[in-house]
Amino acid sequence: MPRGENQPKAGPITSEYASDPDMSELVDLFVTELPARLAAIRSAHDAGNGGAFARLVHQLKSAGSGYGFPGIAERAAAVEDGLRSGGLASVQRQVSELLELCARASTGR
Amino acid sequence: MNATTLHPFEDSQPTVLLIDDSVDVHRLLKARLRYEDLKLAGASNGKEGLEQARTASPAIVLLDLDMPDMDGFEVLRRLKDDPATLDIPVIVLSGLQSAQDKVTAFDLGAVDYITKPFNLTELRVRVRSALRLHRLVQMLAQRAQIDGLTGLWNRAHFNKRWTDEVSACTRHHRPLSLALIDLDHFKTINDTYGHPAGDAVLQGLSRVLQRECRQEDVGCRYGGEEFTLIMPDTTPTDAAGVCERILAALASISWPRHPERAVTASIGLAGPDVTADLSADQWLDEADRALYAAKQSGRNRVVTRLIGQVTPMAKAG
Numbered sequence A: 001m002p003r004g005e006n007q008p009k010a011g012p013i014t015s016e017y018a019s020d021p022d023m024s025e026l027v028d029l030f031v032t033e034l035p036a037r038l039a040a041i042r043s044a045h046d047a048g049n050g051g052a053f054a055r056l057v058h059q060l061k062s063a064g065s066g067y068g069f070p071g072i073a074e075r076a077a078a079v080e081d082g083l084r085s086g087g088l089a090s091v092q093r094q095v096s097e098l099l100e101l102c103a104r105a106s107t108g109r
Numbered sequence B: 001m002n003a004t005t006l007h008p009f010e011d012s013q014p015t016v017l018l019i020d021d022s023v024d025v026h027r028l029l030k031a032r033l034r035y036e037d038l039k040l041a042g043a044s045n046g047k048e049g050l051e052q053a054r055t056a057s058p059a060i061v062l063l064d065l066d067m068p069d070m071d072g073f074e075v076l077r078r079l080k081d082d083p084a085t086l087d088i089p090v091i092v093l094s095g096l097q098s099a100q101d102k103v104t105a106f107d108l109g110a111v112d113y114i115t116k117p118f119n120l121t122e123l124r125v126r127v128r129s130a131l132r133l134h135r136l137v138q139m140l141a142q143r144a145q146i147d148g149l150t151g152l153w154n155r156a157h158f159n160k161r162w163t164d165e166v167s168a169c170t171r172h173h174r175p176l177s178l179a180l181i182d183l184d185h186f187k188t189i190n191d192t193y194g195h196p197a198g199d200a201v202l203q204g205l206s207r208v209l210q211r212e213c214r215q216e217d218v219g220c221r222y223g224g225e226e227f228t229l230i231m232p233d234t235t236p237t238d239a240a241g242v243c244e245r246i247l248a249a250l251a252s253i254s255w256p257r258h259p260e261r262a263v264t265a266s267i268g269l270a271g272p273d274v275t276a277d278l279s280a281d282q283w284l285d286e287a288d289r290a291l292y293a294a295k296q297s298g299r300n301r302v303v304t305r306l307i308g309q310v311t312p313m314a315k316a317g
């Protein structure tokens, strides 16, 4: 099966809080808004806007943990680490991994 | 009236102010604290947060350290520099890897920290404990200003409150009246019927003050058998009416320990005829002079001194 860069490579990932009644609505919102976030991250990256890119990735990192997606937080942190050591041009691989994982995020319903 | 509405926890639902640039954090915190007995206020940057801290009188502030423009440290510094916000406990929100940030935040006056992402239990426990501490501090501060026997405000509270009211009245050109109320022949009640009877009389007058005064009036036990009553937004003429009612109500009480002996009081009242430029102390002196005049002219009466001119309006009670 042909696979686009942004298509899921494995099964869906769901939030640790998916069954928490306090949280499920927020998790749904996060998942719904995720494509727009990723698009913003991608376009900041492609435009070479390092400031906006770093801020968006940082926000995604804390959002990932907050909404129960620690894997997303980890990959966002990897992008941040890469940024710090090698700058915007050096994080292509980490960004791809982040986007790939995010594409698998699901509400679980 | 304020003096006797002894509700140390008037804001039964304390406000928690969250200052954080991330929409996610606001959403998450709102969900996490949904069932706590508190109101959540929010600000998405430091400037707005400082403003809200001043206006919303939050019981605690949850402060993000990592914000663009003005970061959390700067916000904390300013909160601690402003007398209006200095006492609000601040809990900082910080990322996992920033131990040094926490230390710096404590140095700047934070009371606690919460590590993001929030652990539900930790968050609730820390917020609850900060709120509990805040209430205790409030309660102790208020207790220290309440008279144990009568439940009225004490002299310490009066001193502060009176100064505040005088400057508010001067600033806004509003009327304001002050009554000094002194029980007549109180010593003979104590001597004749014993101190419990005297205490009952002090408590009886306090109850009359509660009944006859309005919500915004501030009654205080000034010391011994002397009481003060601050009446904001009240002209001396209207205040004299309140005082007459107090005297009438007091005189009509039948005292279980001494039904044969009625109790009266004398009242010195002072207020500006027109806007007067008078210090709080001078004003108090005027009321004291009026009280002296009431005692001299036969007791059980109100004597009013209009500040700016001396116009004793002695009236038999």
Ligand SMILES: [Mg+2]
Pocket: B020, B021, B022, B064, B065, B066, B067
């Ligand atoms: Mg932040």
